[in-house]
Amino acid sequence: MRIDLPRIDLPRIDLHCHSAVSDGTRPPAEVVRRAHANGVGVLALTDHDTTAGWDEAAAALPDGMTLVPGIELSCQKDGDSLHLLGYLFDPAHPDLAAELARIRDDRVIRAKLMVERLQDLGADVTWEGVRALAQGDAVGRPHIARALLAAGAVATIDEAFTPRWIAPGGRAHVDRYALDPVRAVRLVTAAGGVSVLAHPRARRRGYVFGDEVIEELAAAGLAGVEVDHPDHDPADRAALRALAASLGLAATGSSDDHGALTGDRIGCETTAPEAYQALVAAGG
Known part of the structure; x- marks a missing residue:
């Protein structure tokens, strides 16, 4: 498996996308090809609760493109689903590996x-x-x-995804095991990685967490907040960017692409090089 040290001199940085290894529709190698075609130079593959796509994605990398190994961890806060992006961690770390196996x-x-x-x-x-x-x-x-x-x-x-079928509380919905987010942040840190809170104001999908949650996670070692996301409106982006700055967190931007399910939108939102550099430094 070839995972190069992430670079900071490439133009477009997308730190959140999914492949068919979890709930995307494209194989990891195709995700890489589509990202490259869209001008993305740094790409994070962040499948849900699994790192199984890393090898295929890394093998497909063209010259000059960097893969950031990542994951999107399933967490729960006060009964609500919360997603945490982890980057640059050791997937063999025993505590983290055990939790991932339990979630899967x-x-x-x-x-x-x-x-x-x-x-x-x-x-x-x-x-x-x-x-x-x-x-x-x-x-x-x-x-x-x-x-x-x-x-x-x-x-x-x-x-x-309505109450008639599989929405939370719906007729066929079943609750699942998920990590406490503070524990998840600490697990990623212990495994040598960095964590970013995913889409905390995605109101359409019900992922809405207040400043106090972000402050709590920052105290536990959170490194960043996903600010520029397709499901965030301008007012929420501005508020999140200001909060991230006040807490010393990196403000990231990502497509959260799921292939055909989201219109193959890799690169539609990107992370500034300085925010990316801060994450890499925090993970070092």
């Missing part, structure tokens, strides 16, 4: 239960079909939503 195992258990509930509701979905869509170990609700769409139970992916 629970994802499978949860998804099977959700499929059973959907079948009871009359939806023509199967575990085998969902598993085939997932491709990797990080099976999740987006794969179930795609299965519902393929079965004709819903007309759009968004319809699947």
Whole structure:
């Protein structure tokens, strides 16, 4: 596996994207090719709760492009889902590796239960079909939503994420195991990496966390906050940027691309070189 030291002299930096190893639609190598075609020089692959795509992505790197090894960790704060981006950590660190295995195992258990509930509701979905869509170990609700769409139970992916189906509290929803975010920050730090809070004001998707949560995570060792994100409006971006500056956190920008599910938007939001440099220095 070839992971070069991240560089800071390349023009476009996208620190949050997904492949088919988790809930994206493109294989890791294709994610790299599309990023390069879109002018991205530094790319982080941040699949949900897995590092399984790193090797394929690294092998596909063209000359002059850098892969930042990353992950998006499933966390929970006061009953609400919170996502934490981790970069440049050792995936073999025993405590972190154990938690990742537990999260992935629970994802499978949860998804099977959700499929059973959907079948009871009359939806023509199967575990085998969902598993085939997932491709990797990080099976999740987006794969179930795609299965519902393929079965004709819903007309759009968004319809699947409603109380009628698999939204939190919905008829077929099942809770899952997730890390406490403070513990997650400390695990990433102990594994030699740095962490960034993902899309904390993505109001459309329900990821809305106040300043006090960011302050708590900063005290635990958080290195940055994702500010420029497709789901953040201008007012939230400005407020987050000011808060990040006051706490000494890097303000990052990322596409959060999921392939066809999000319109193949790699590079639509980017991180400033100085913010990237700060993350690399913090992880050193």
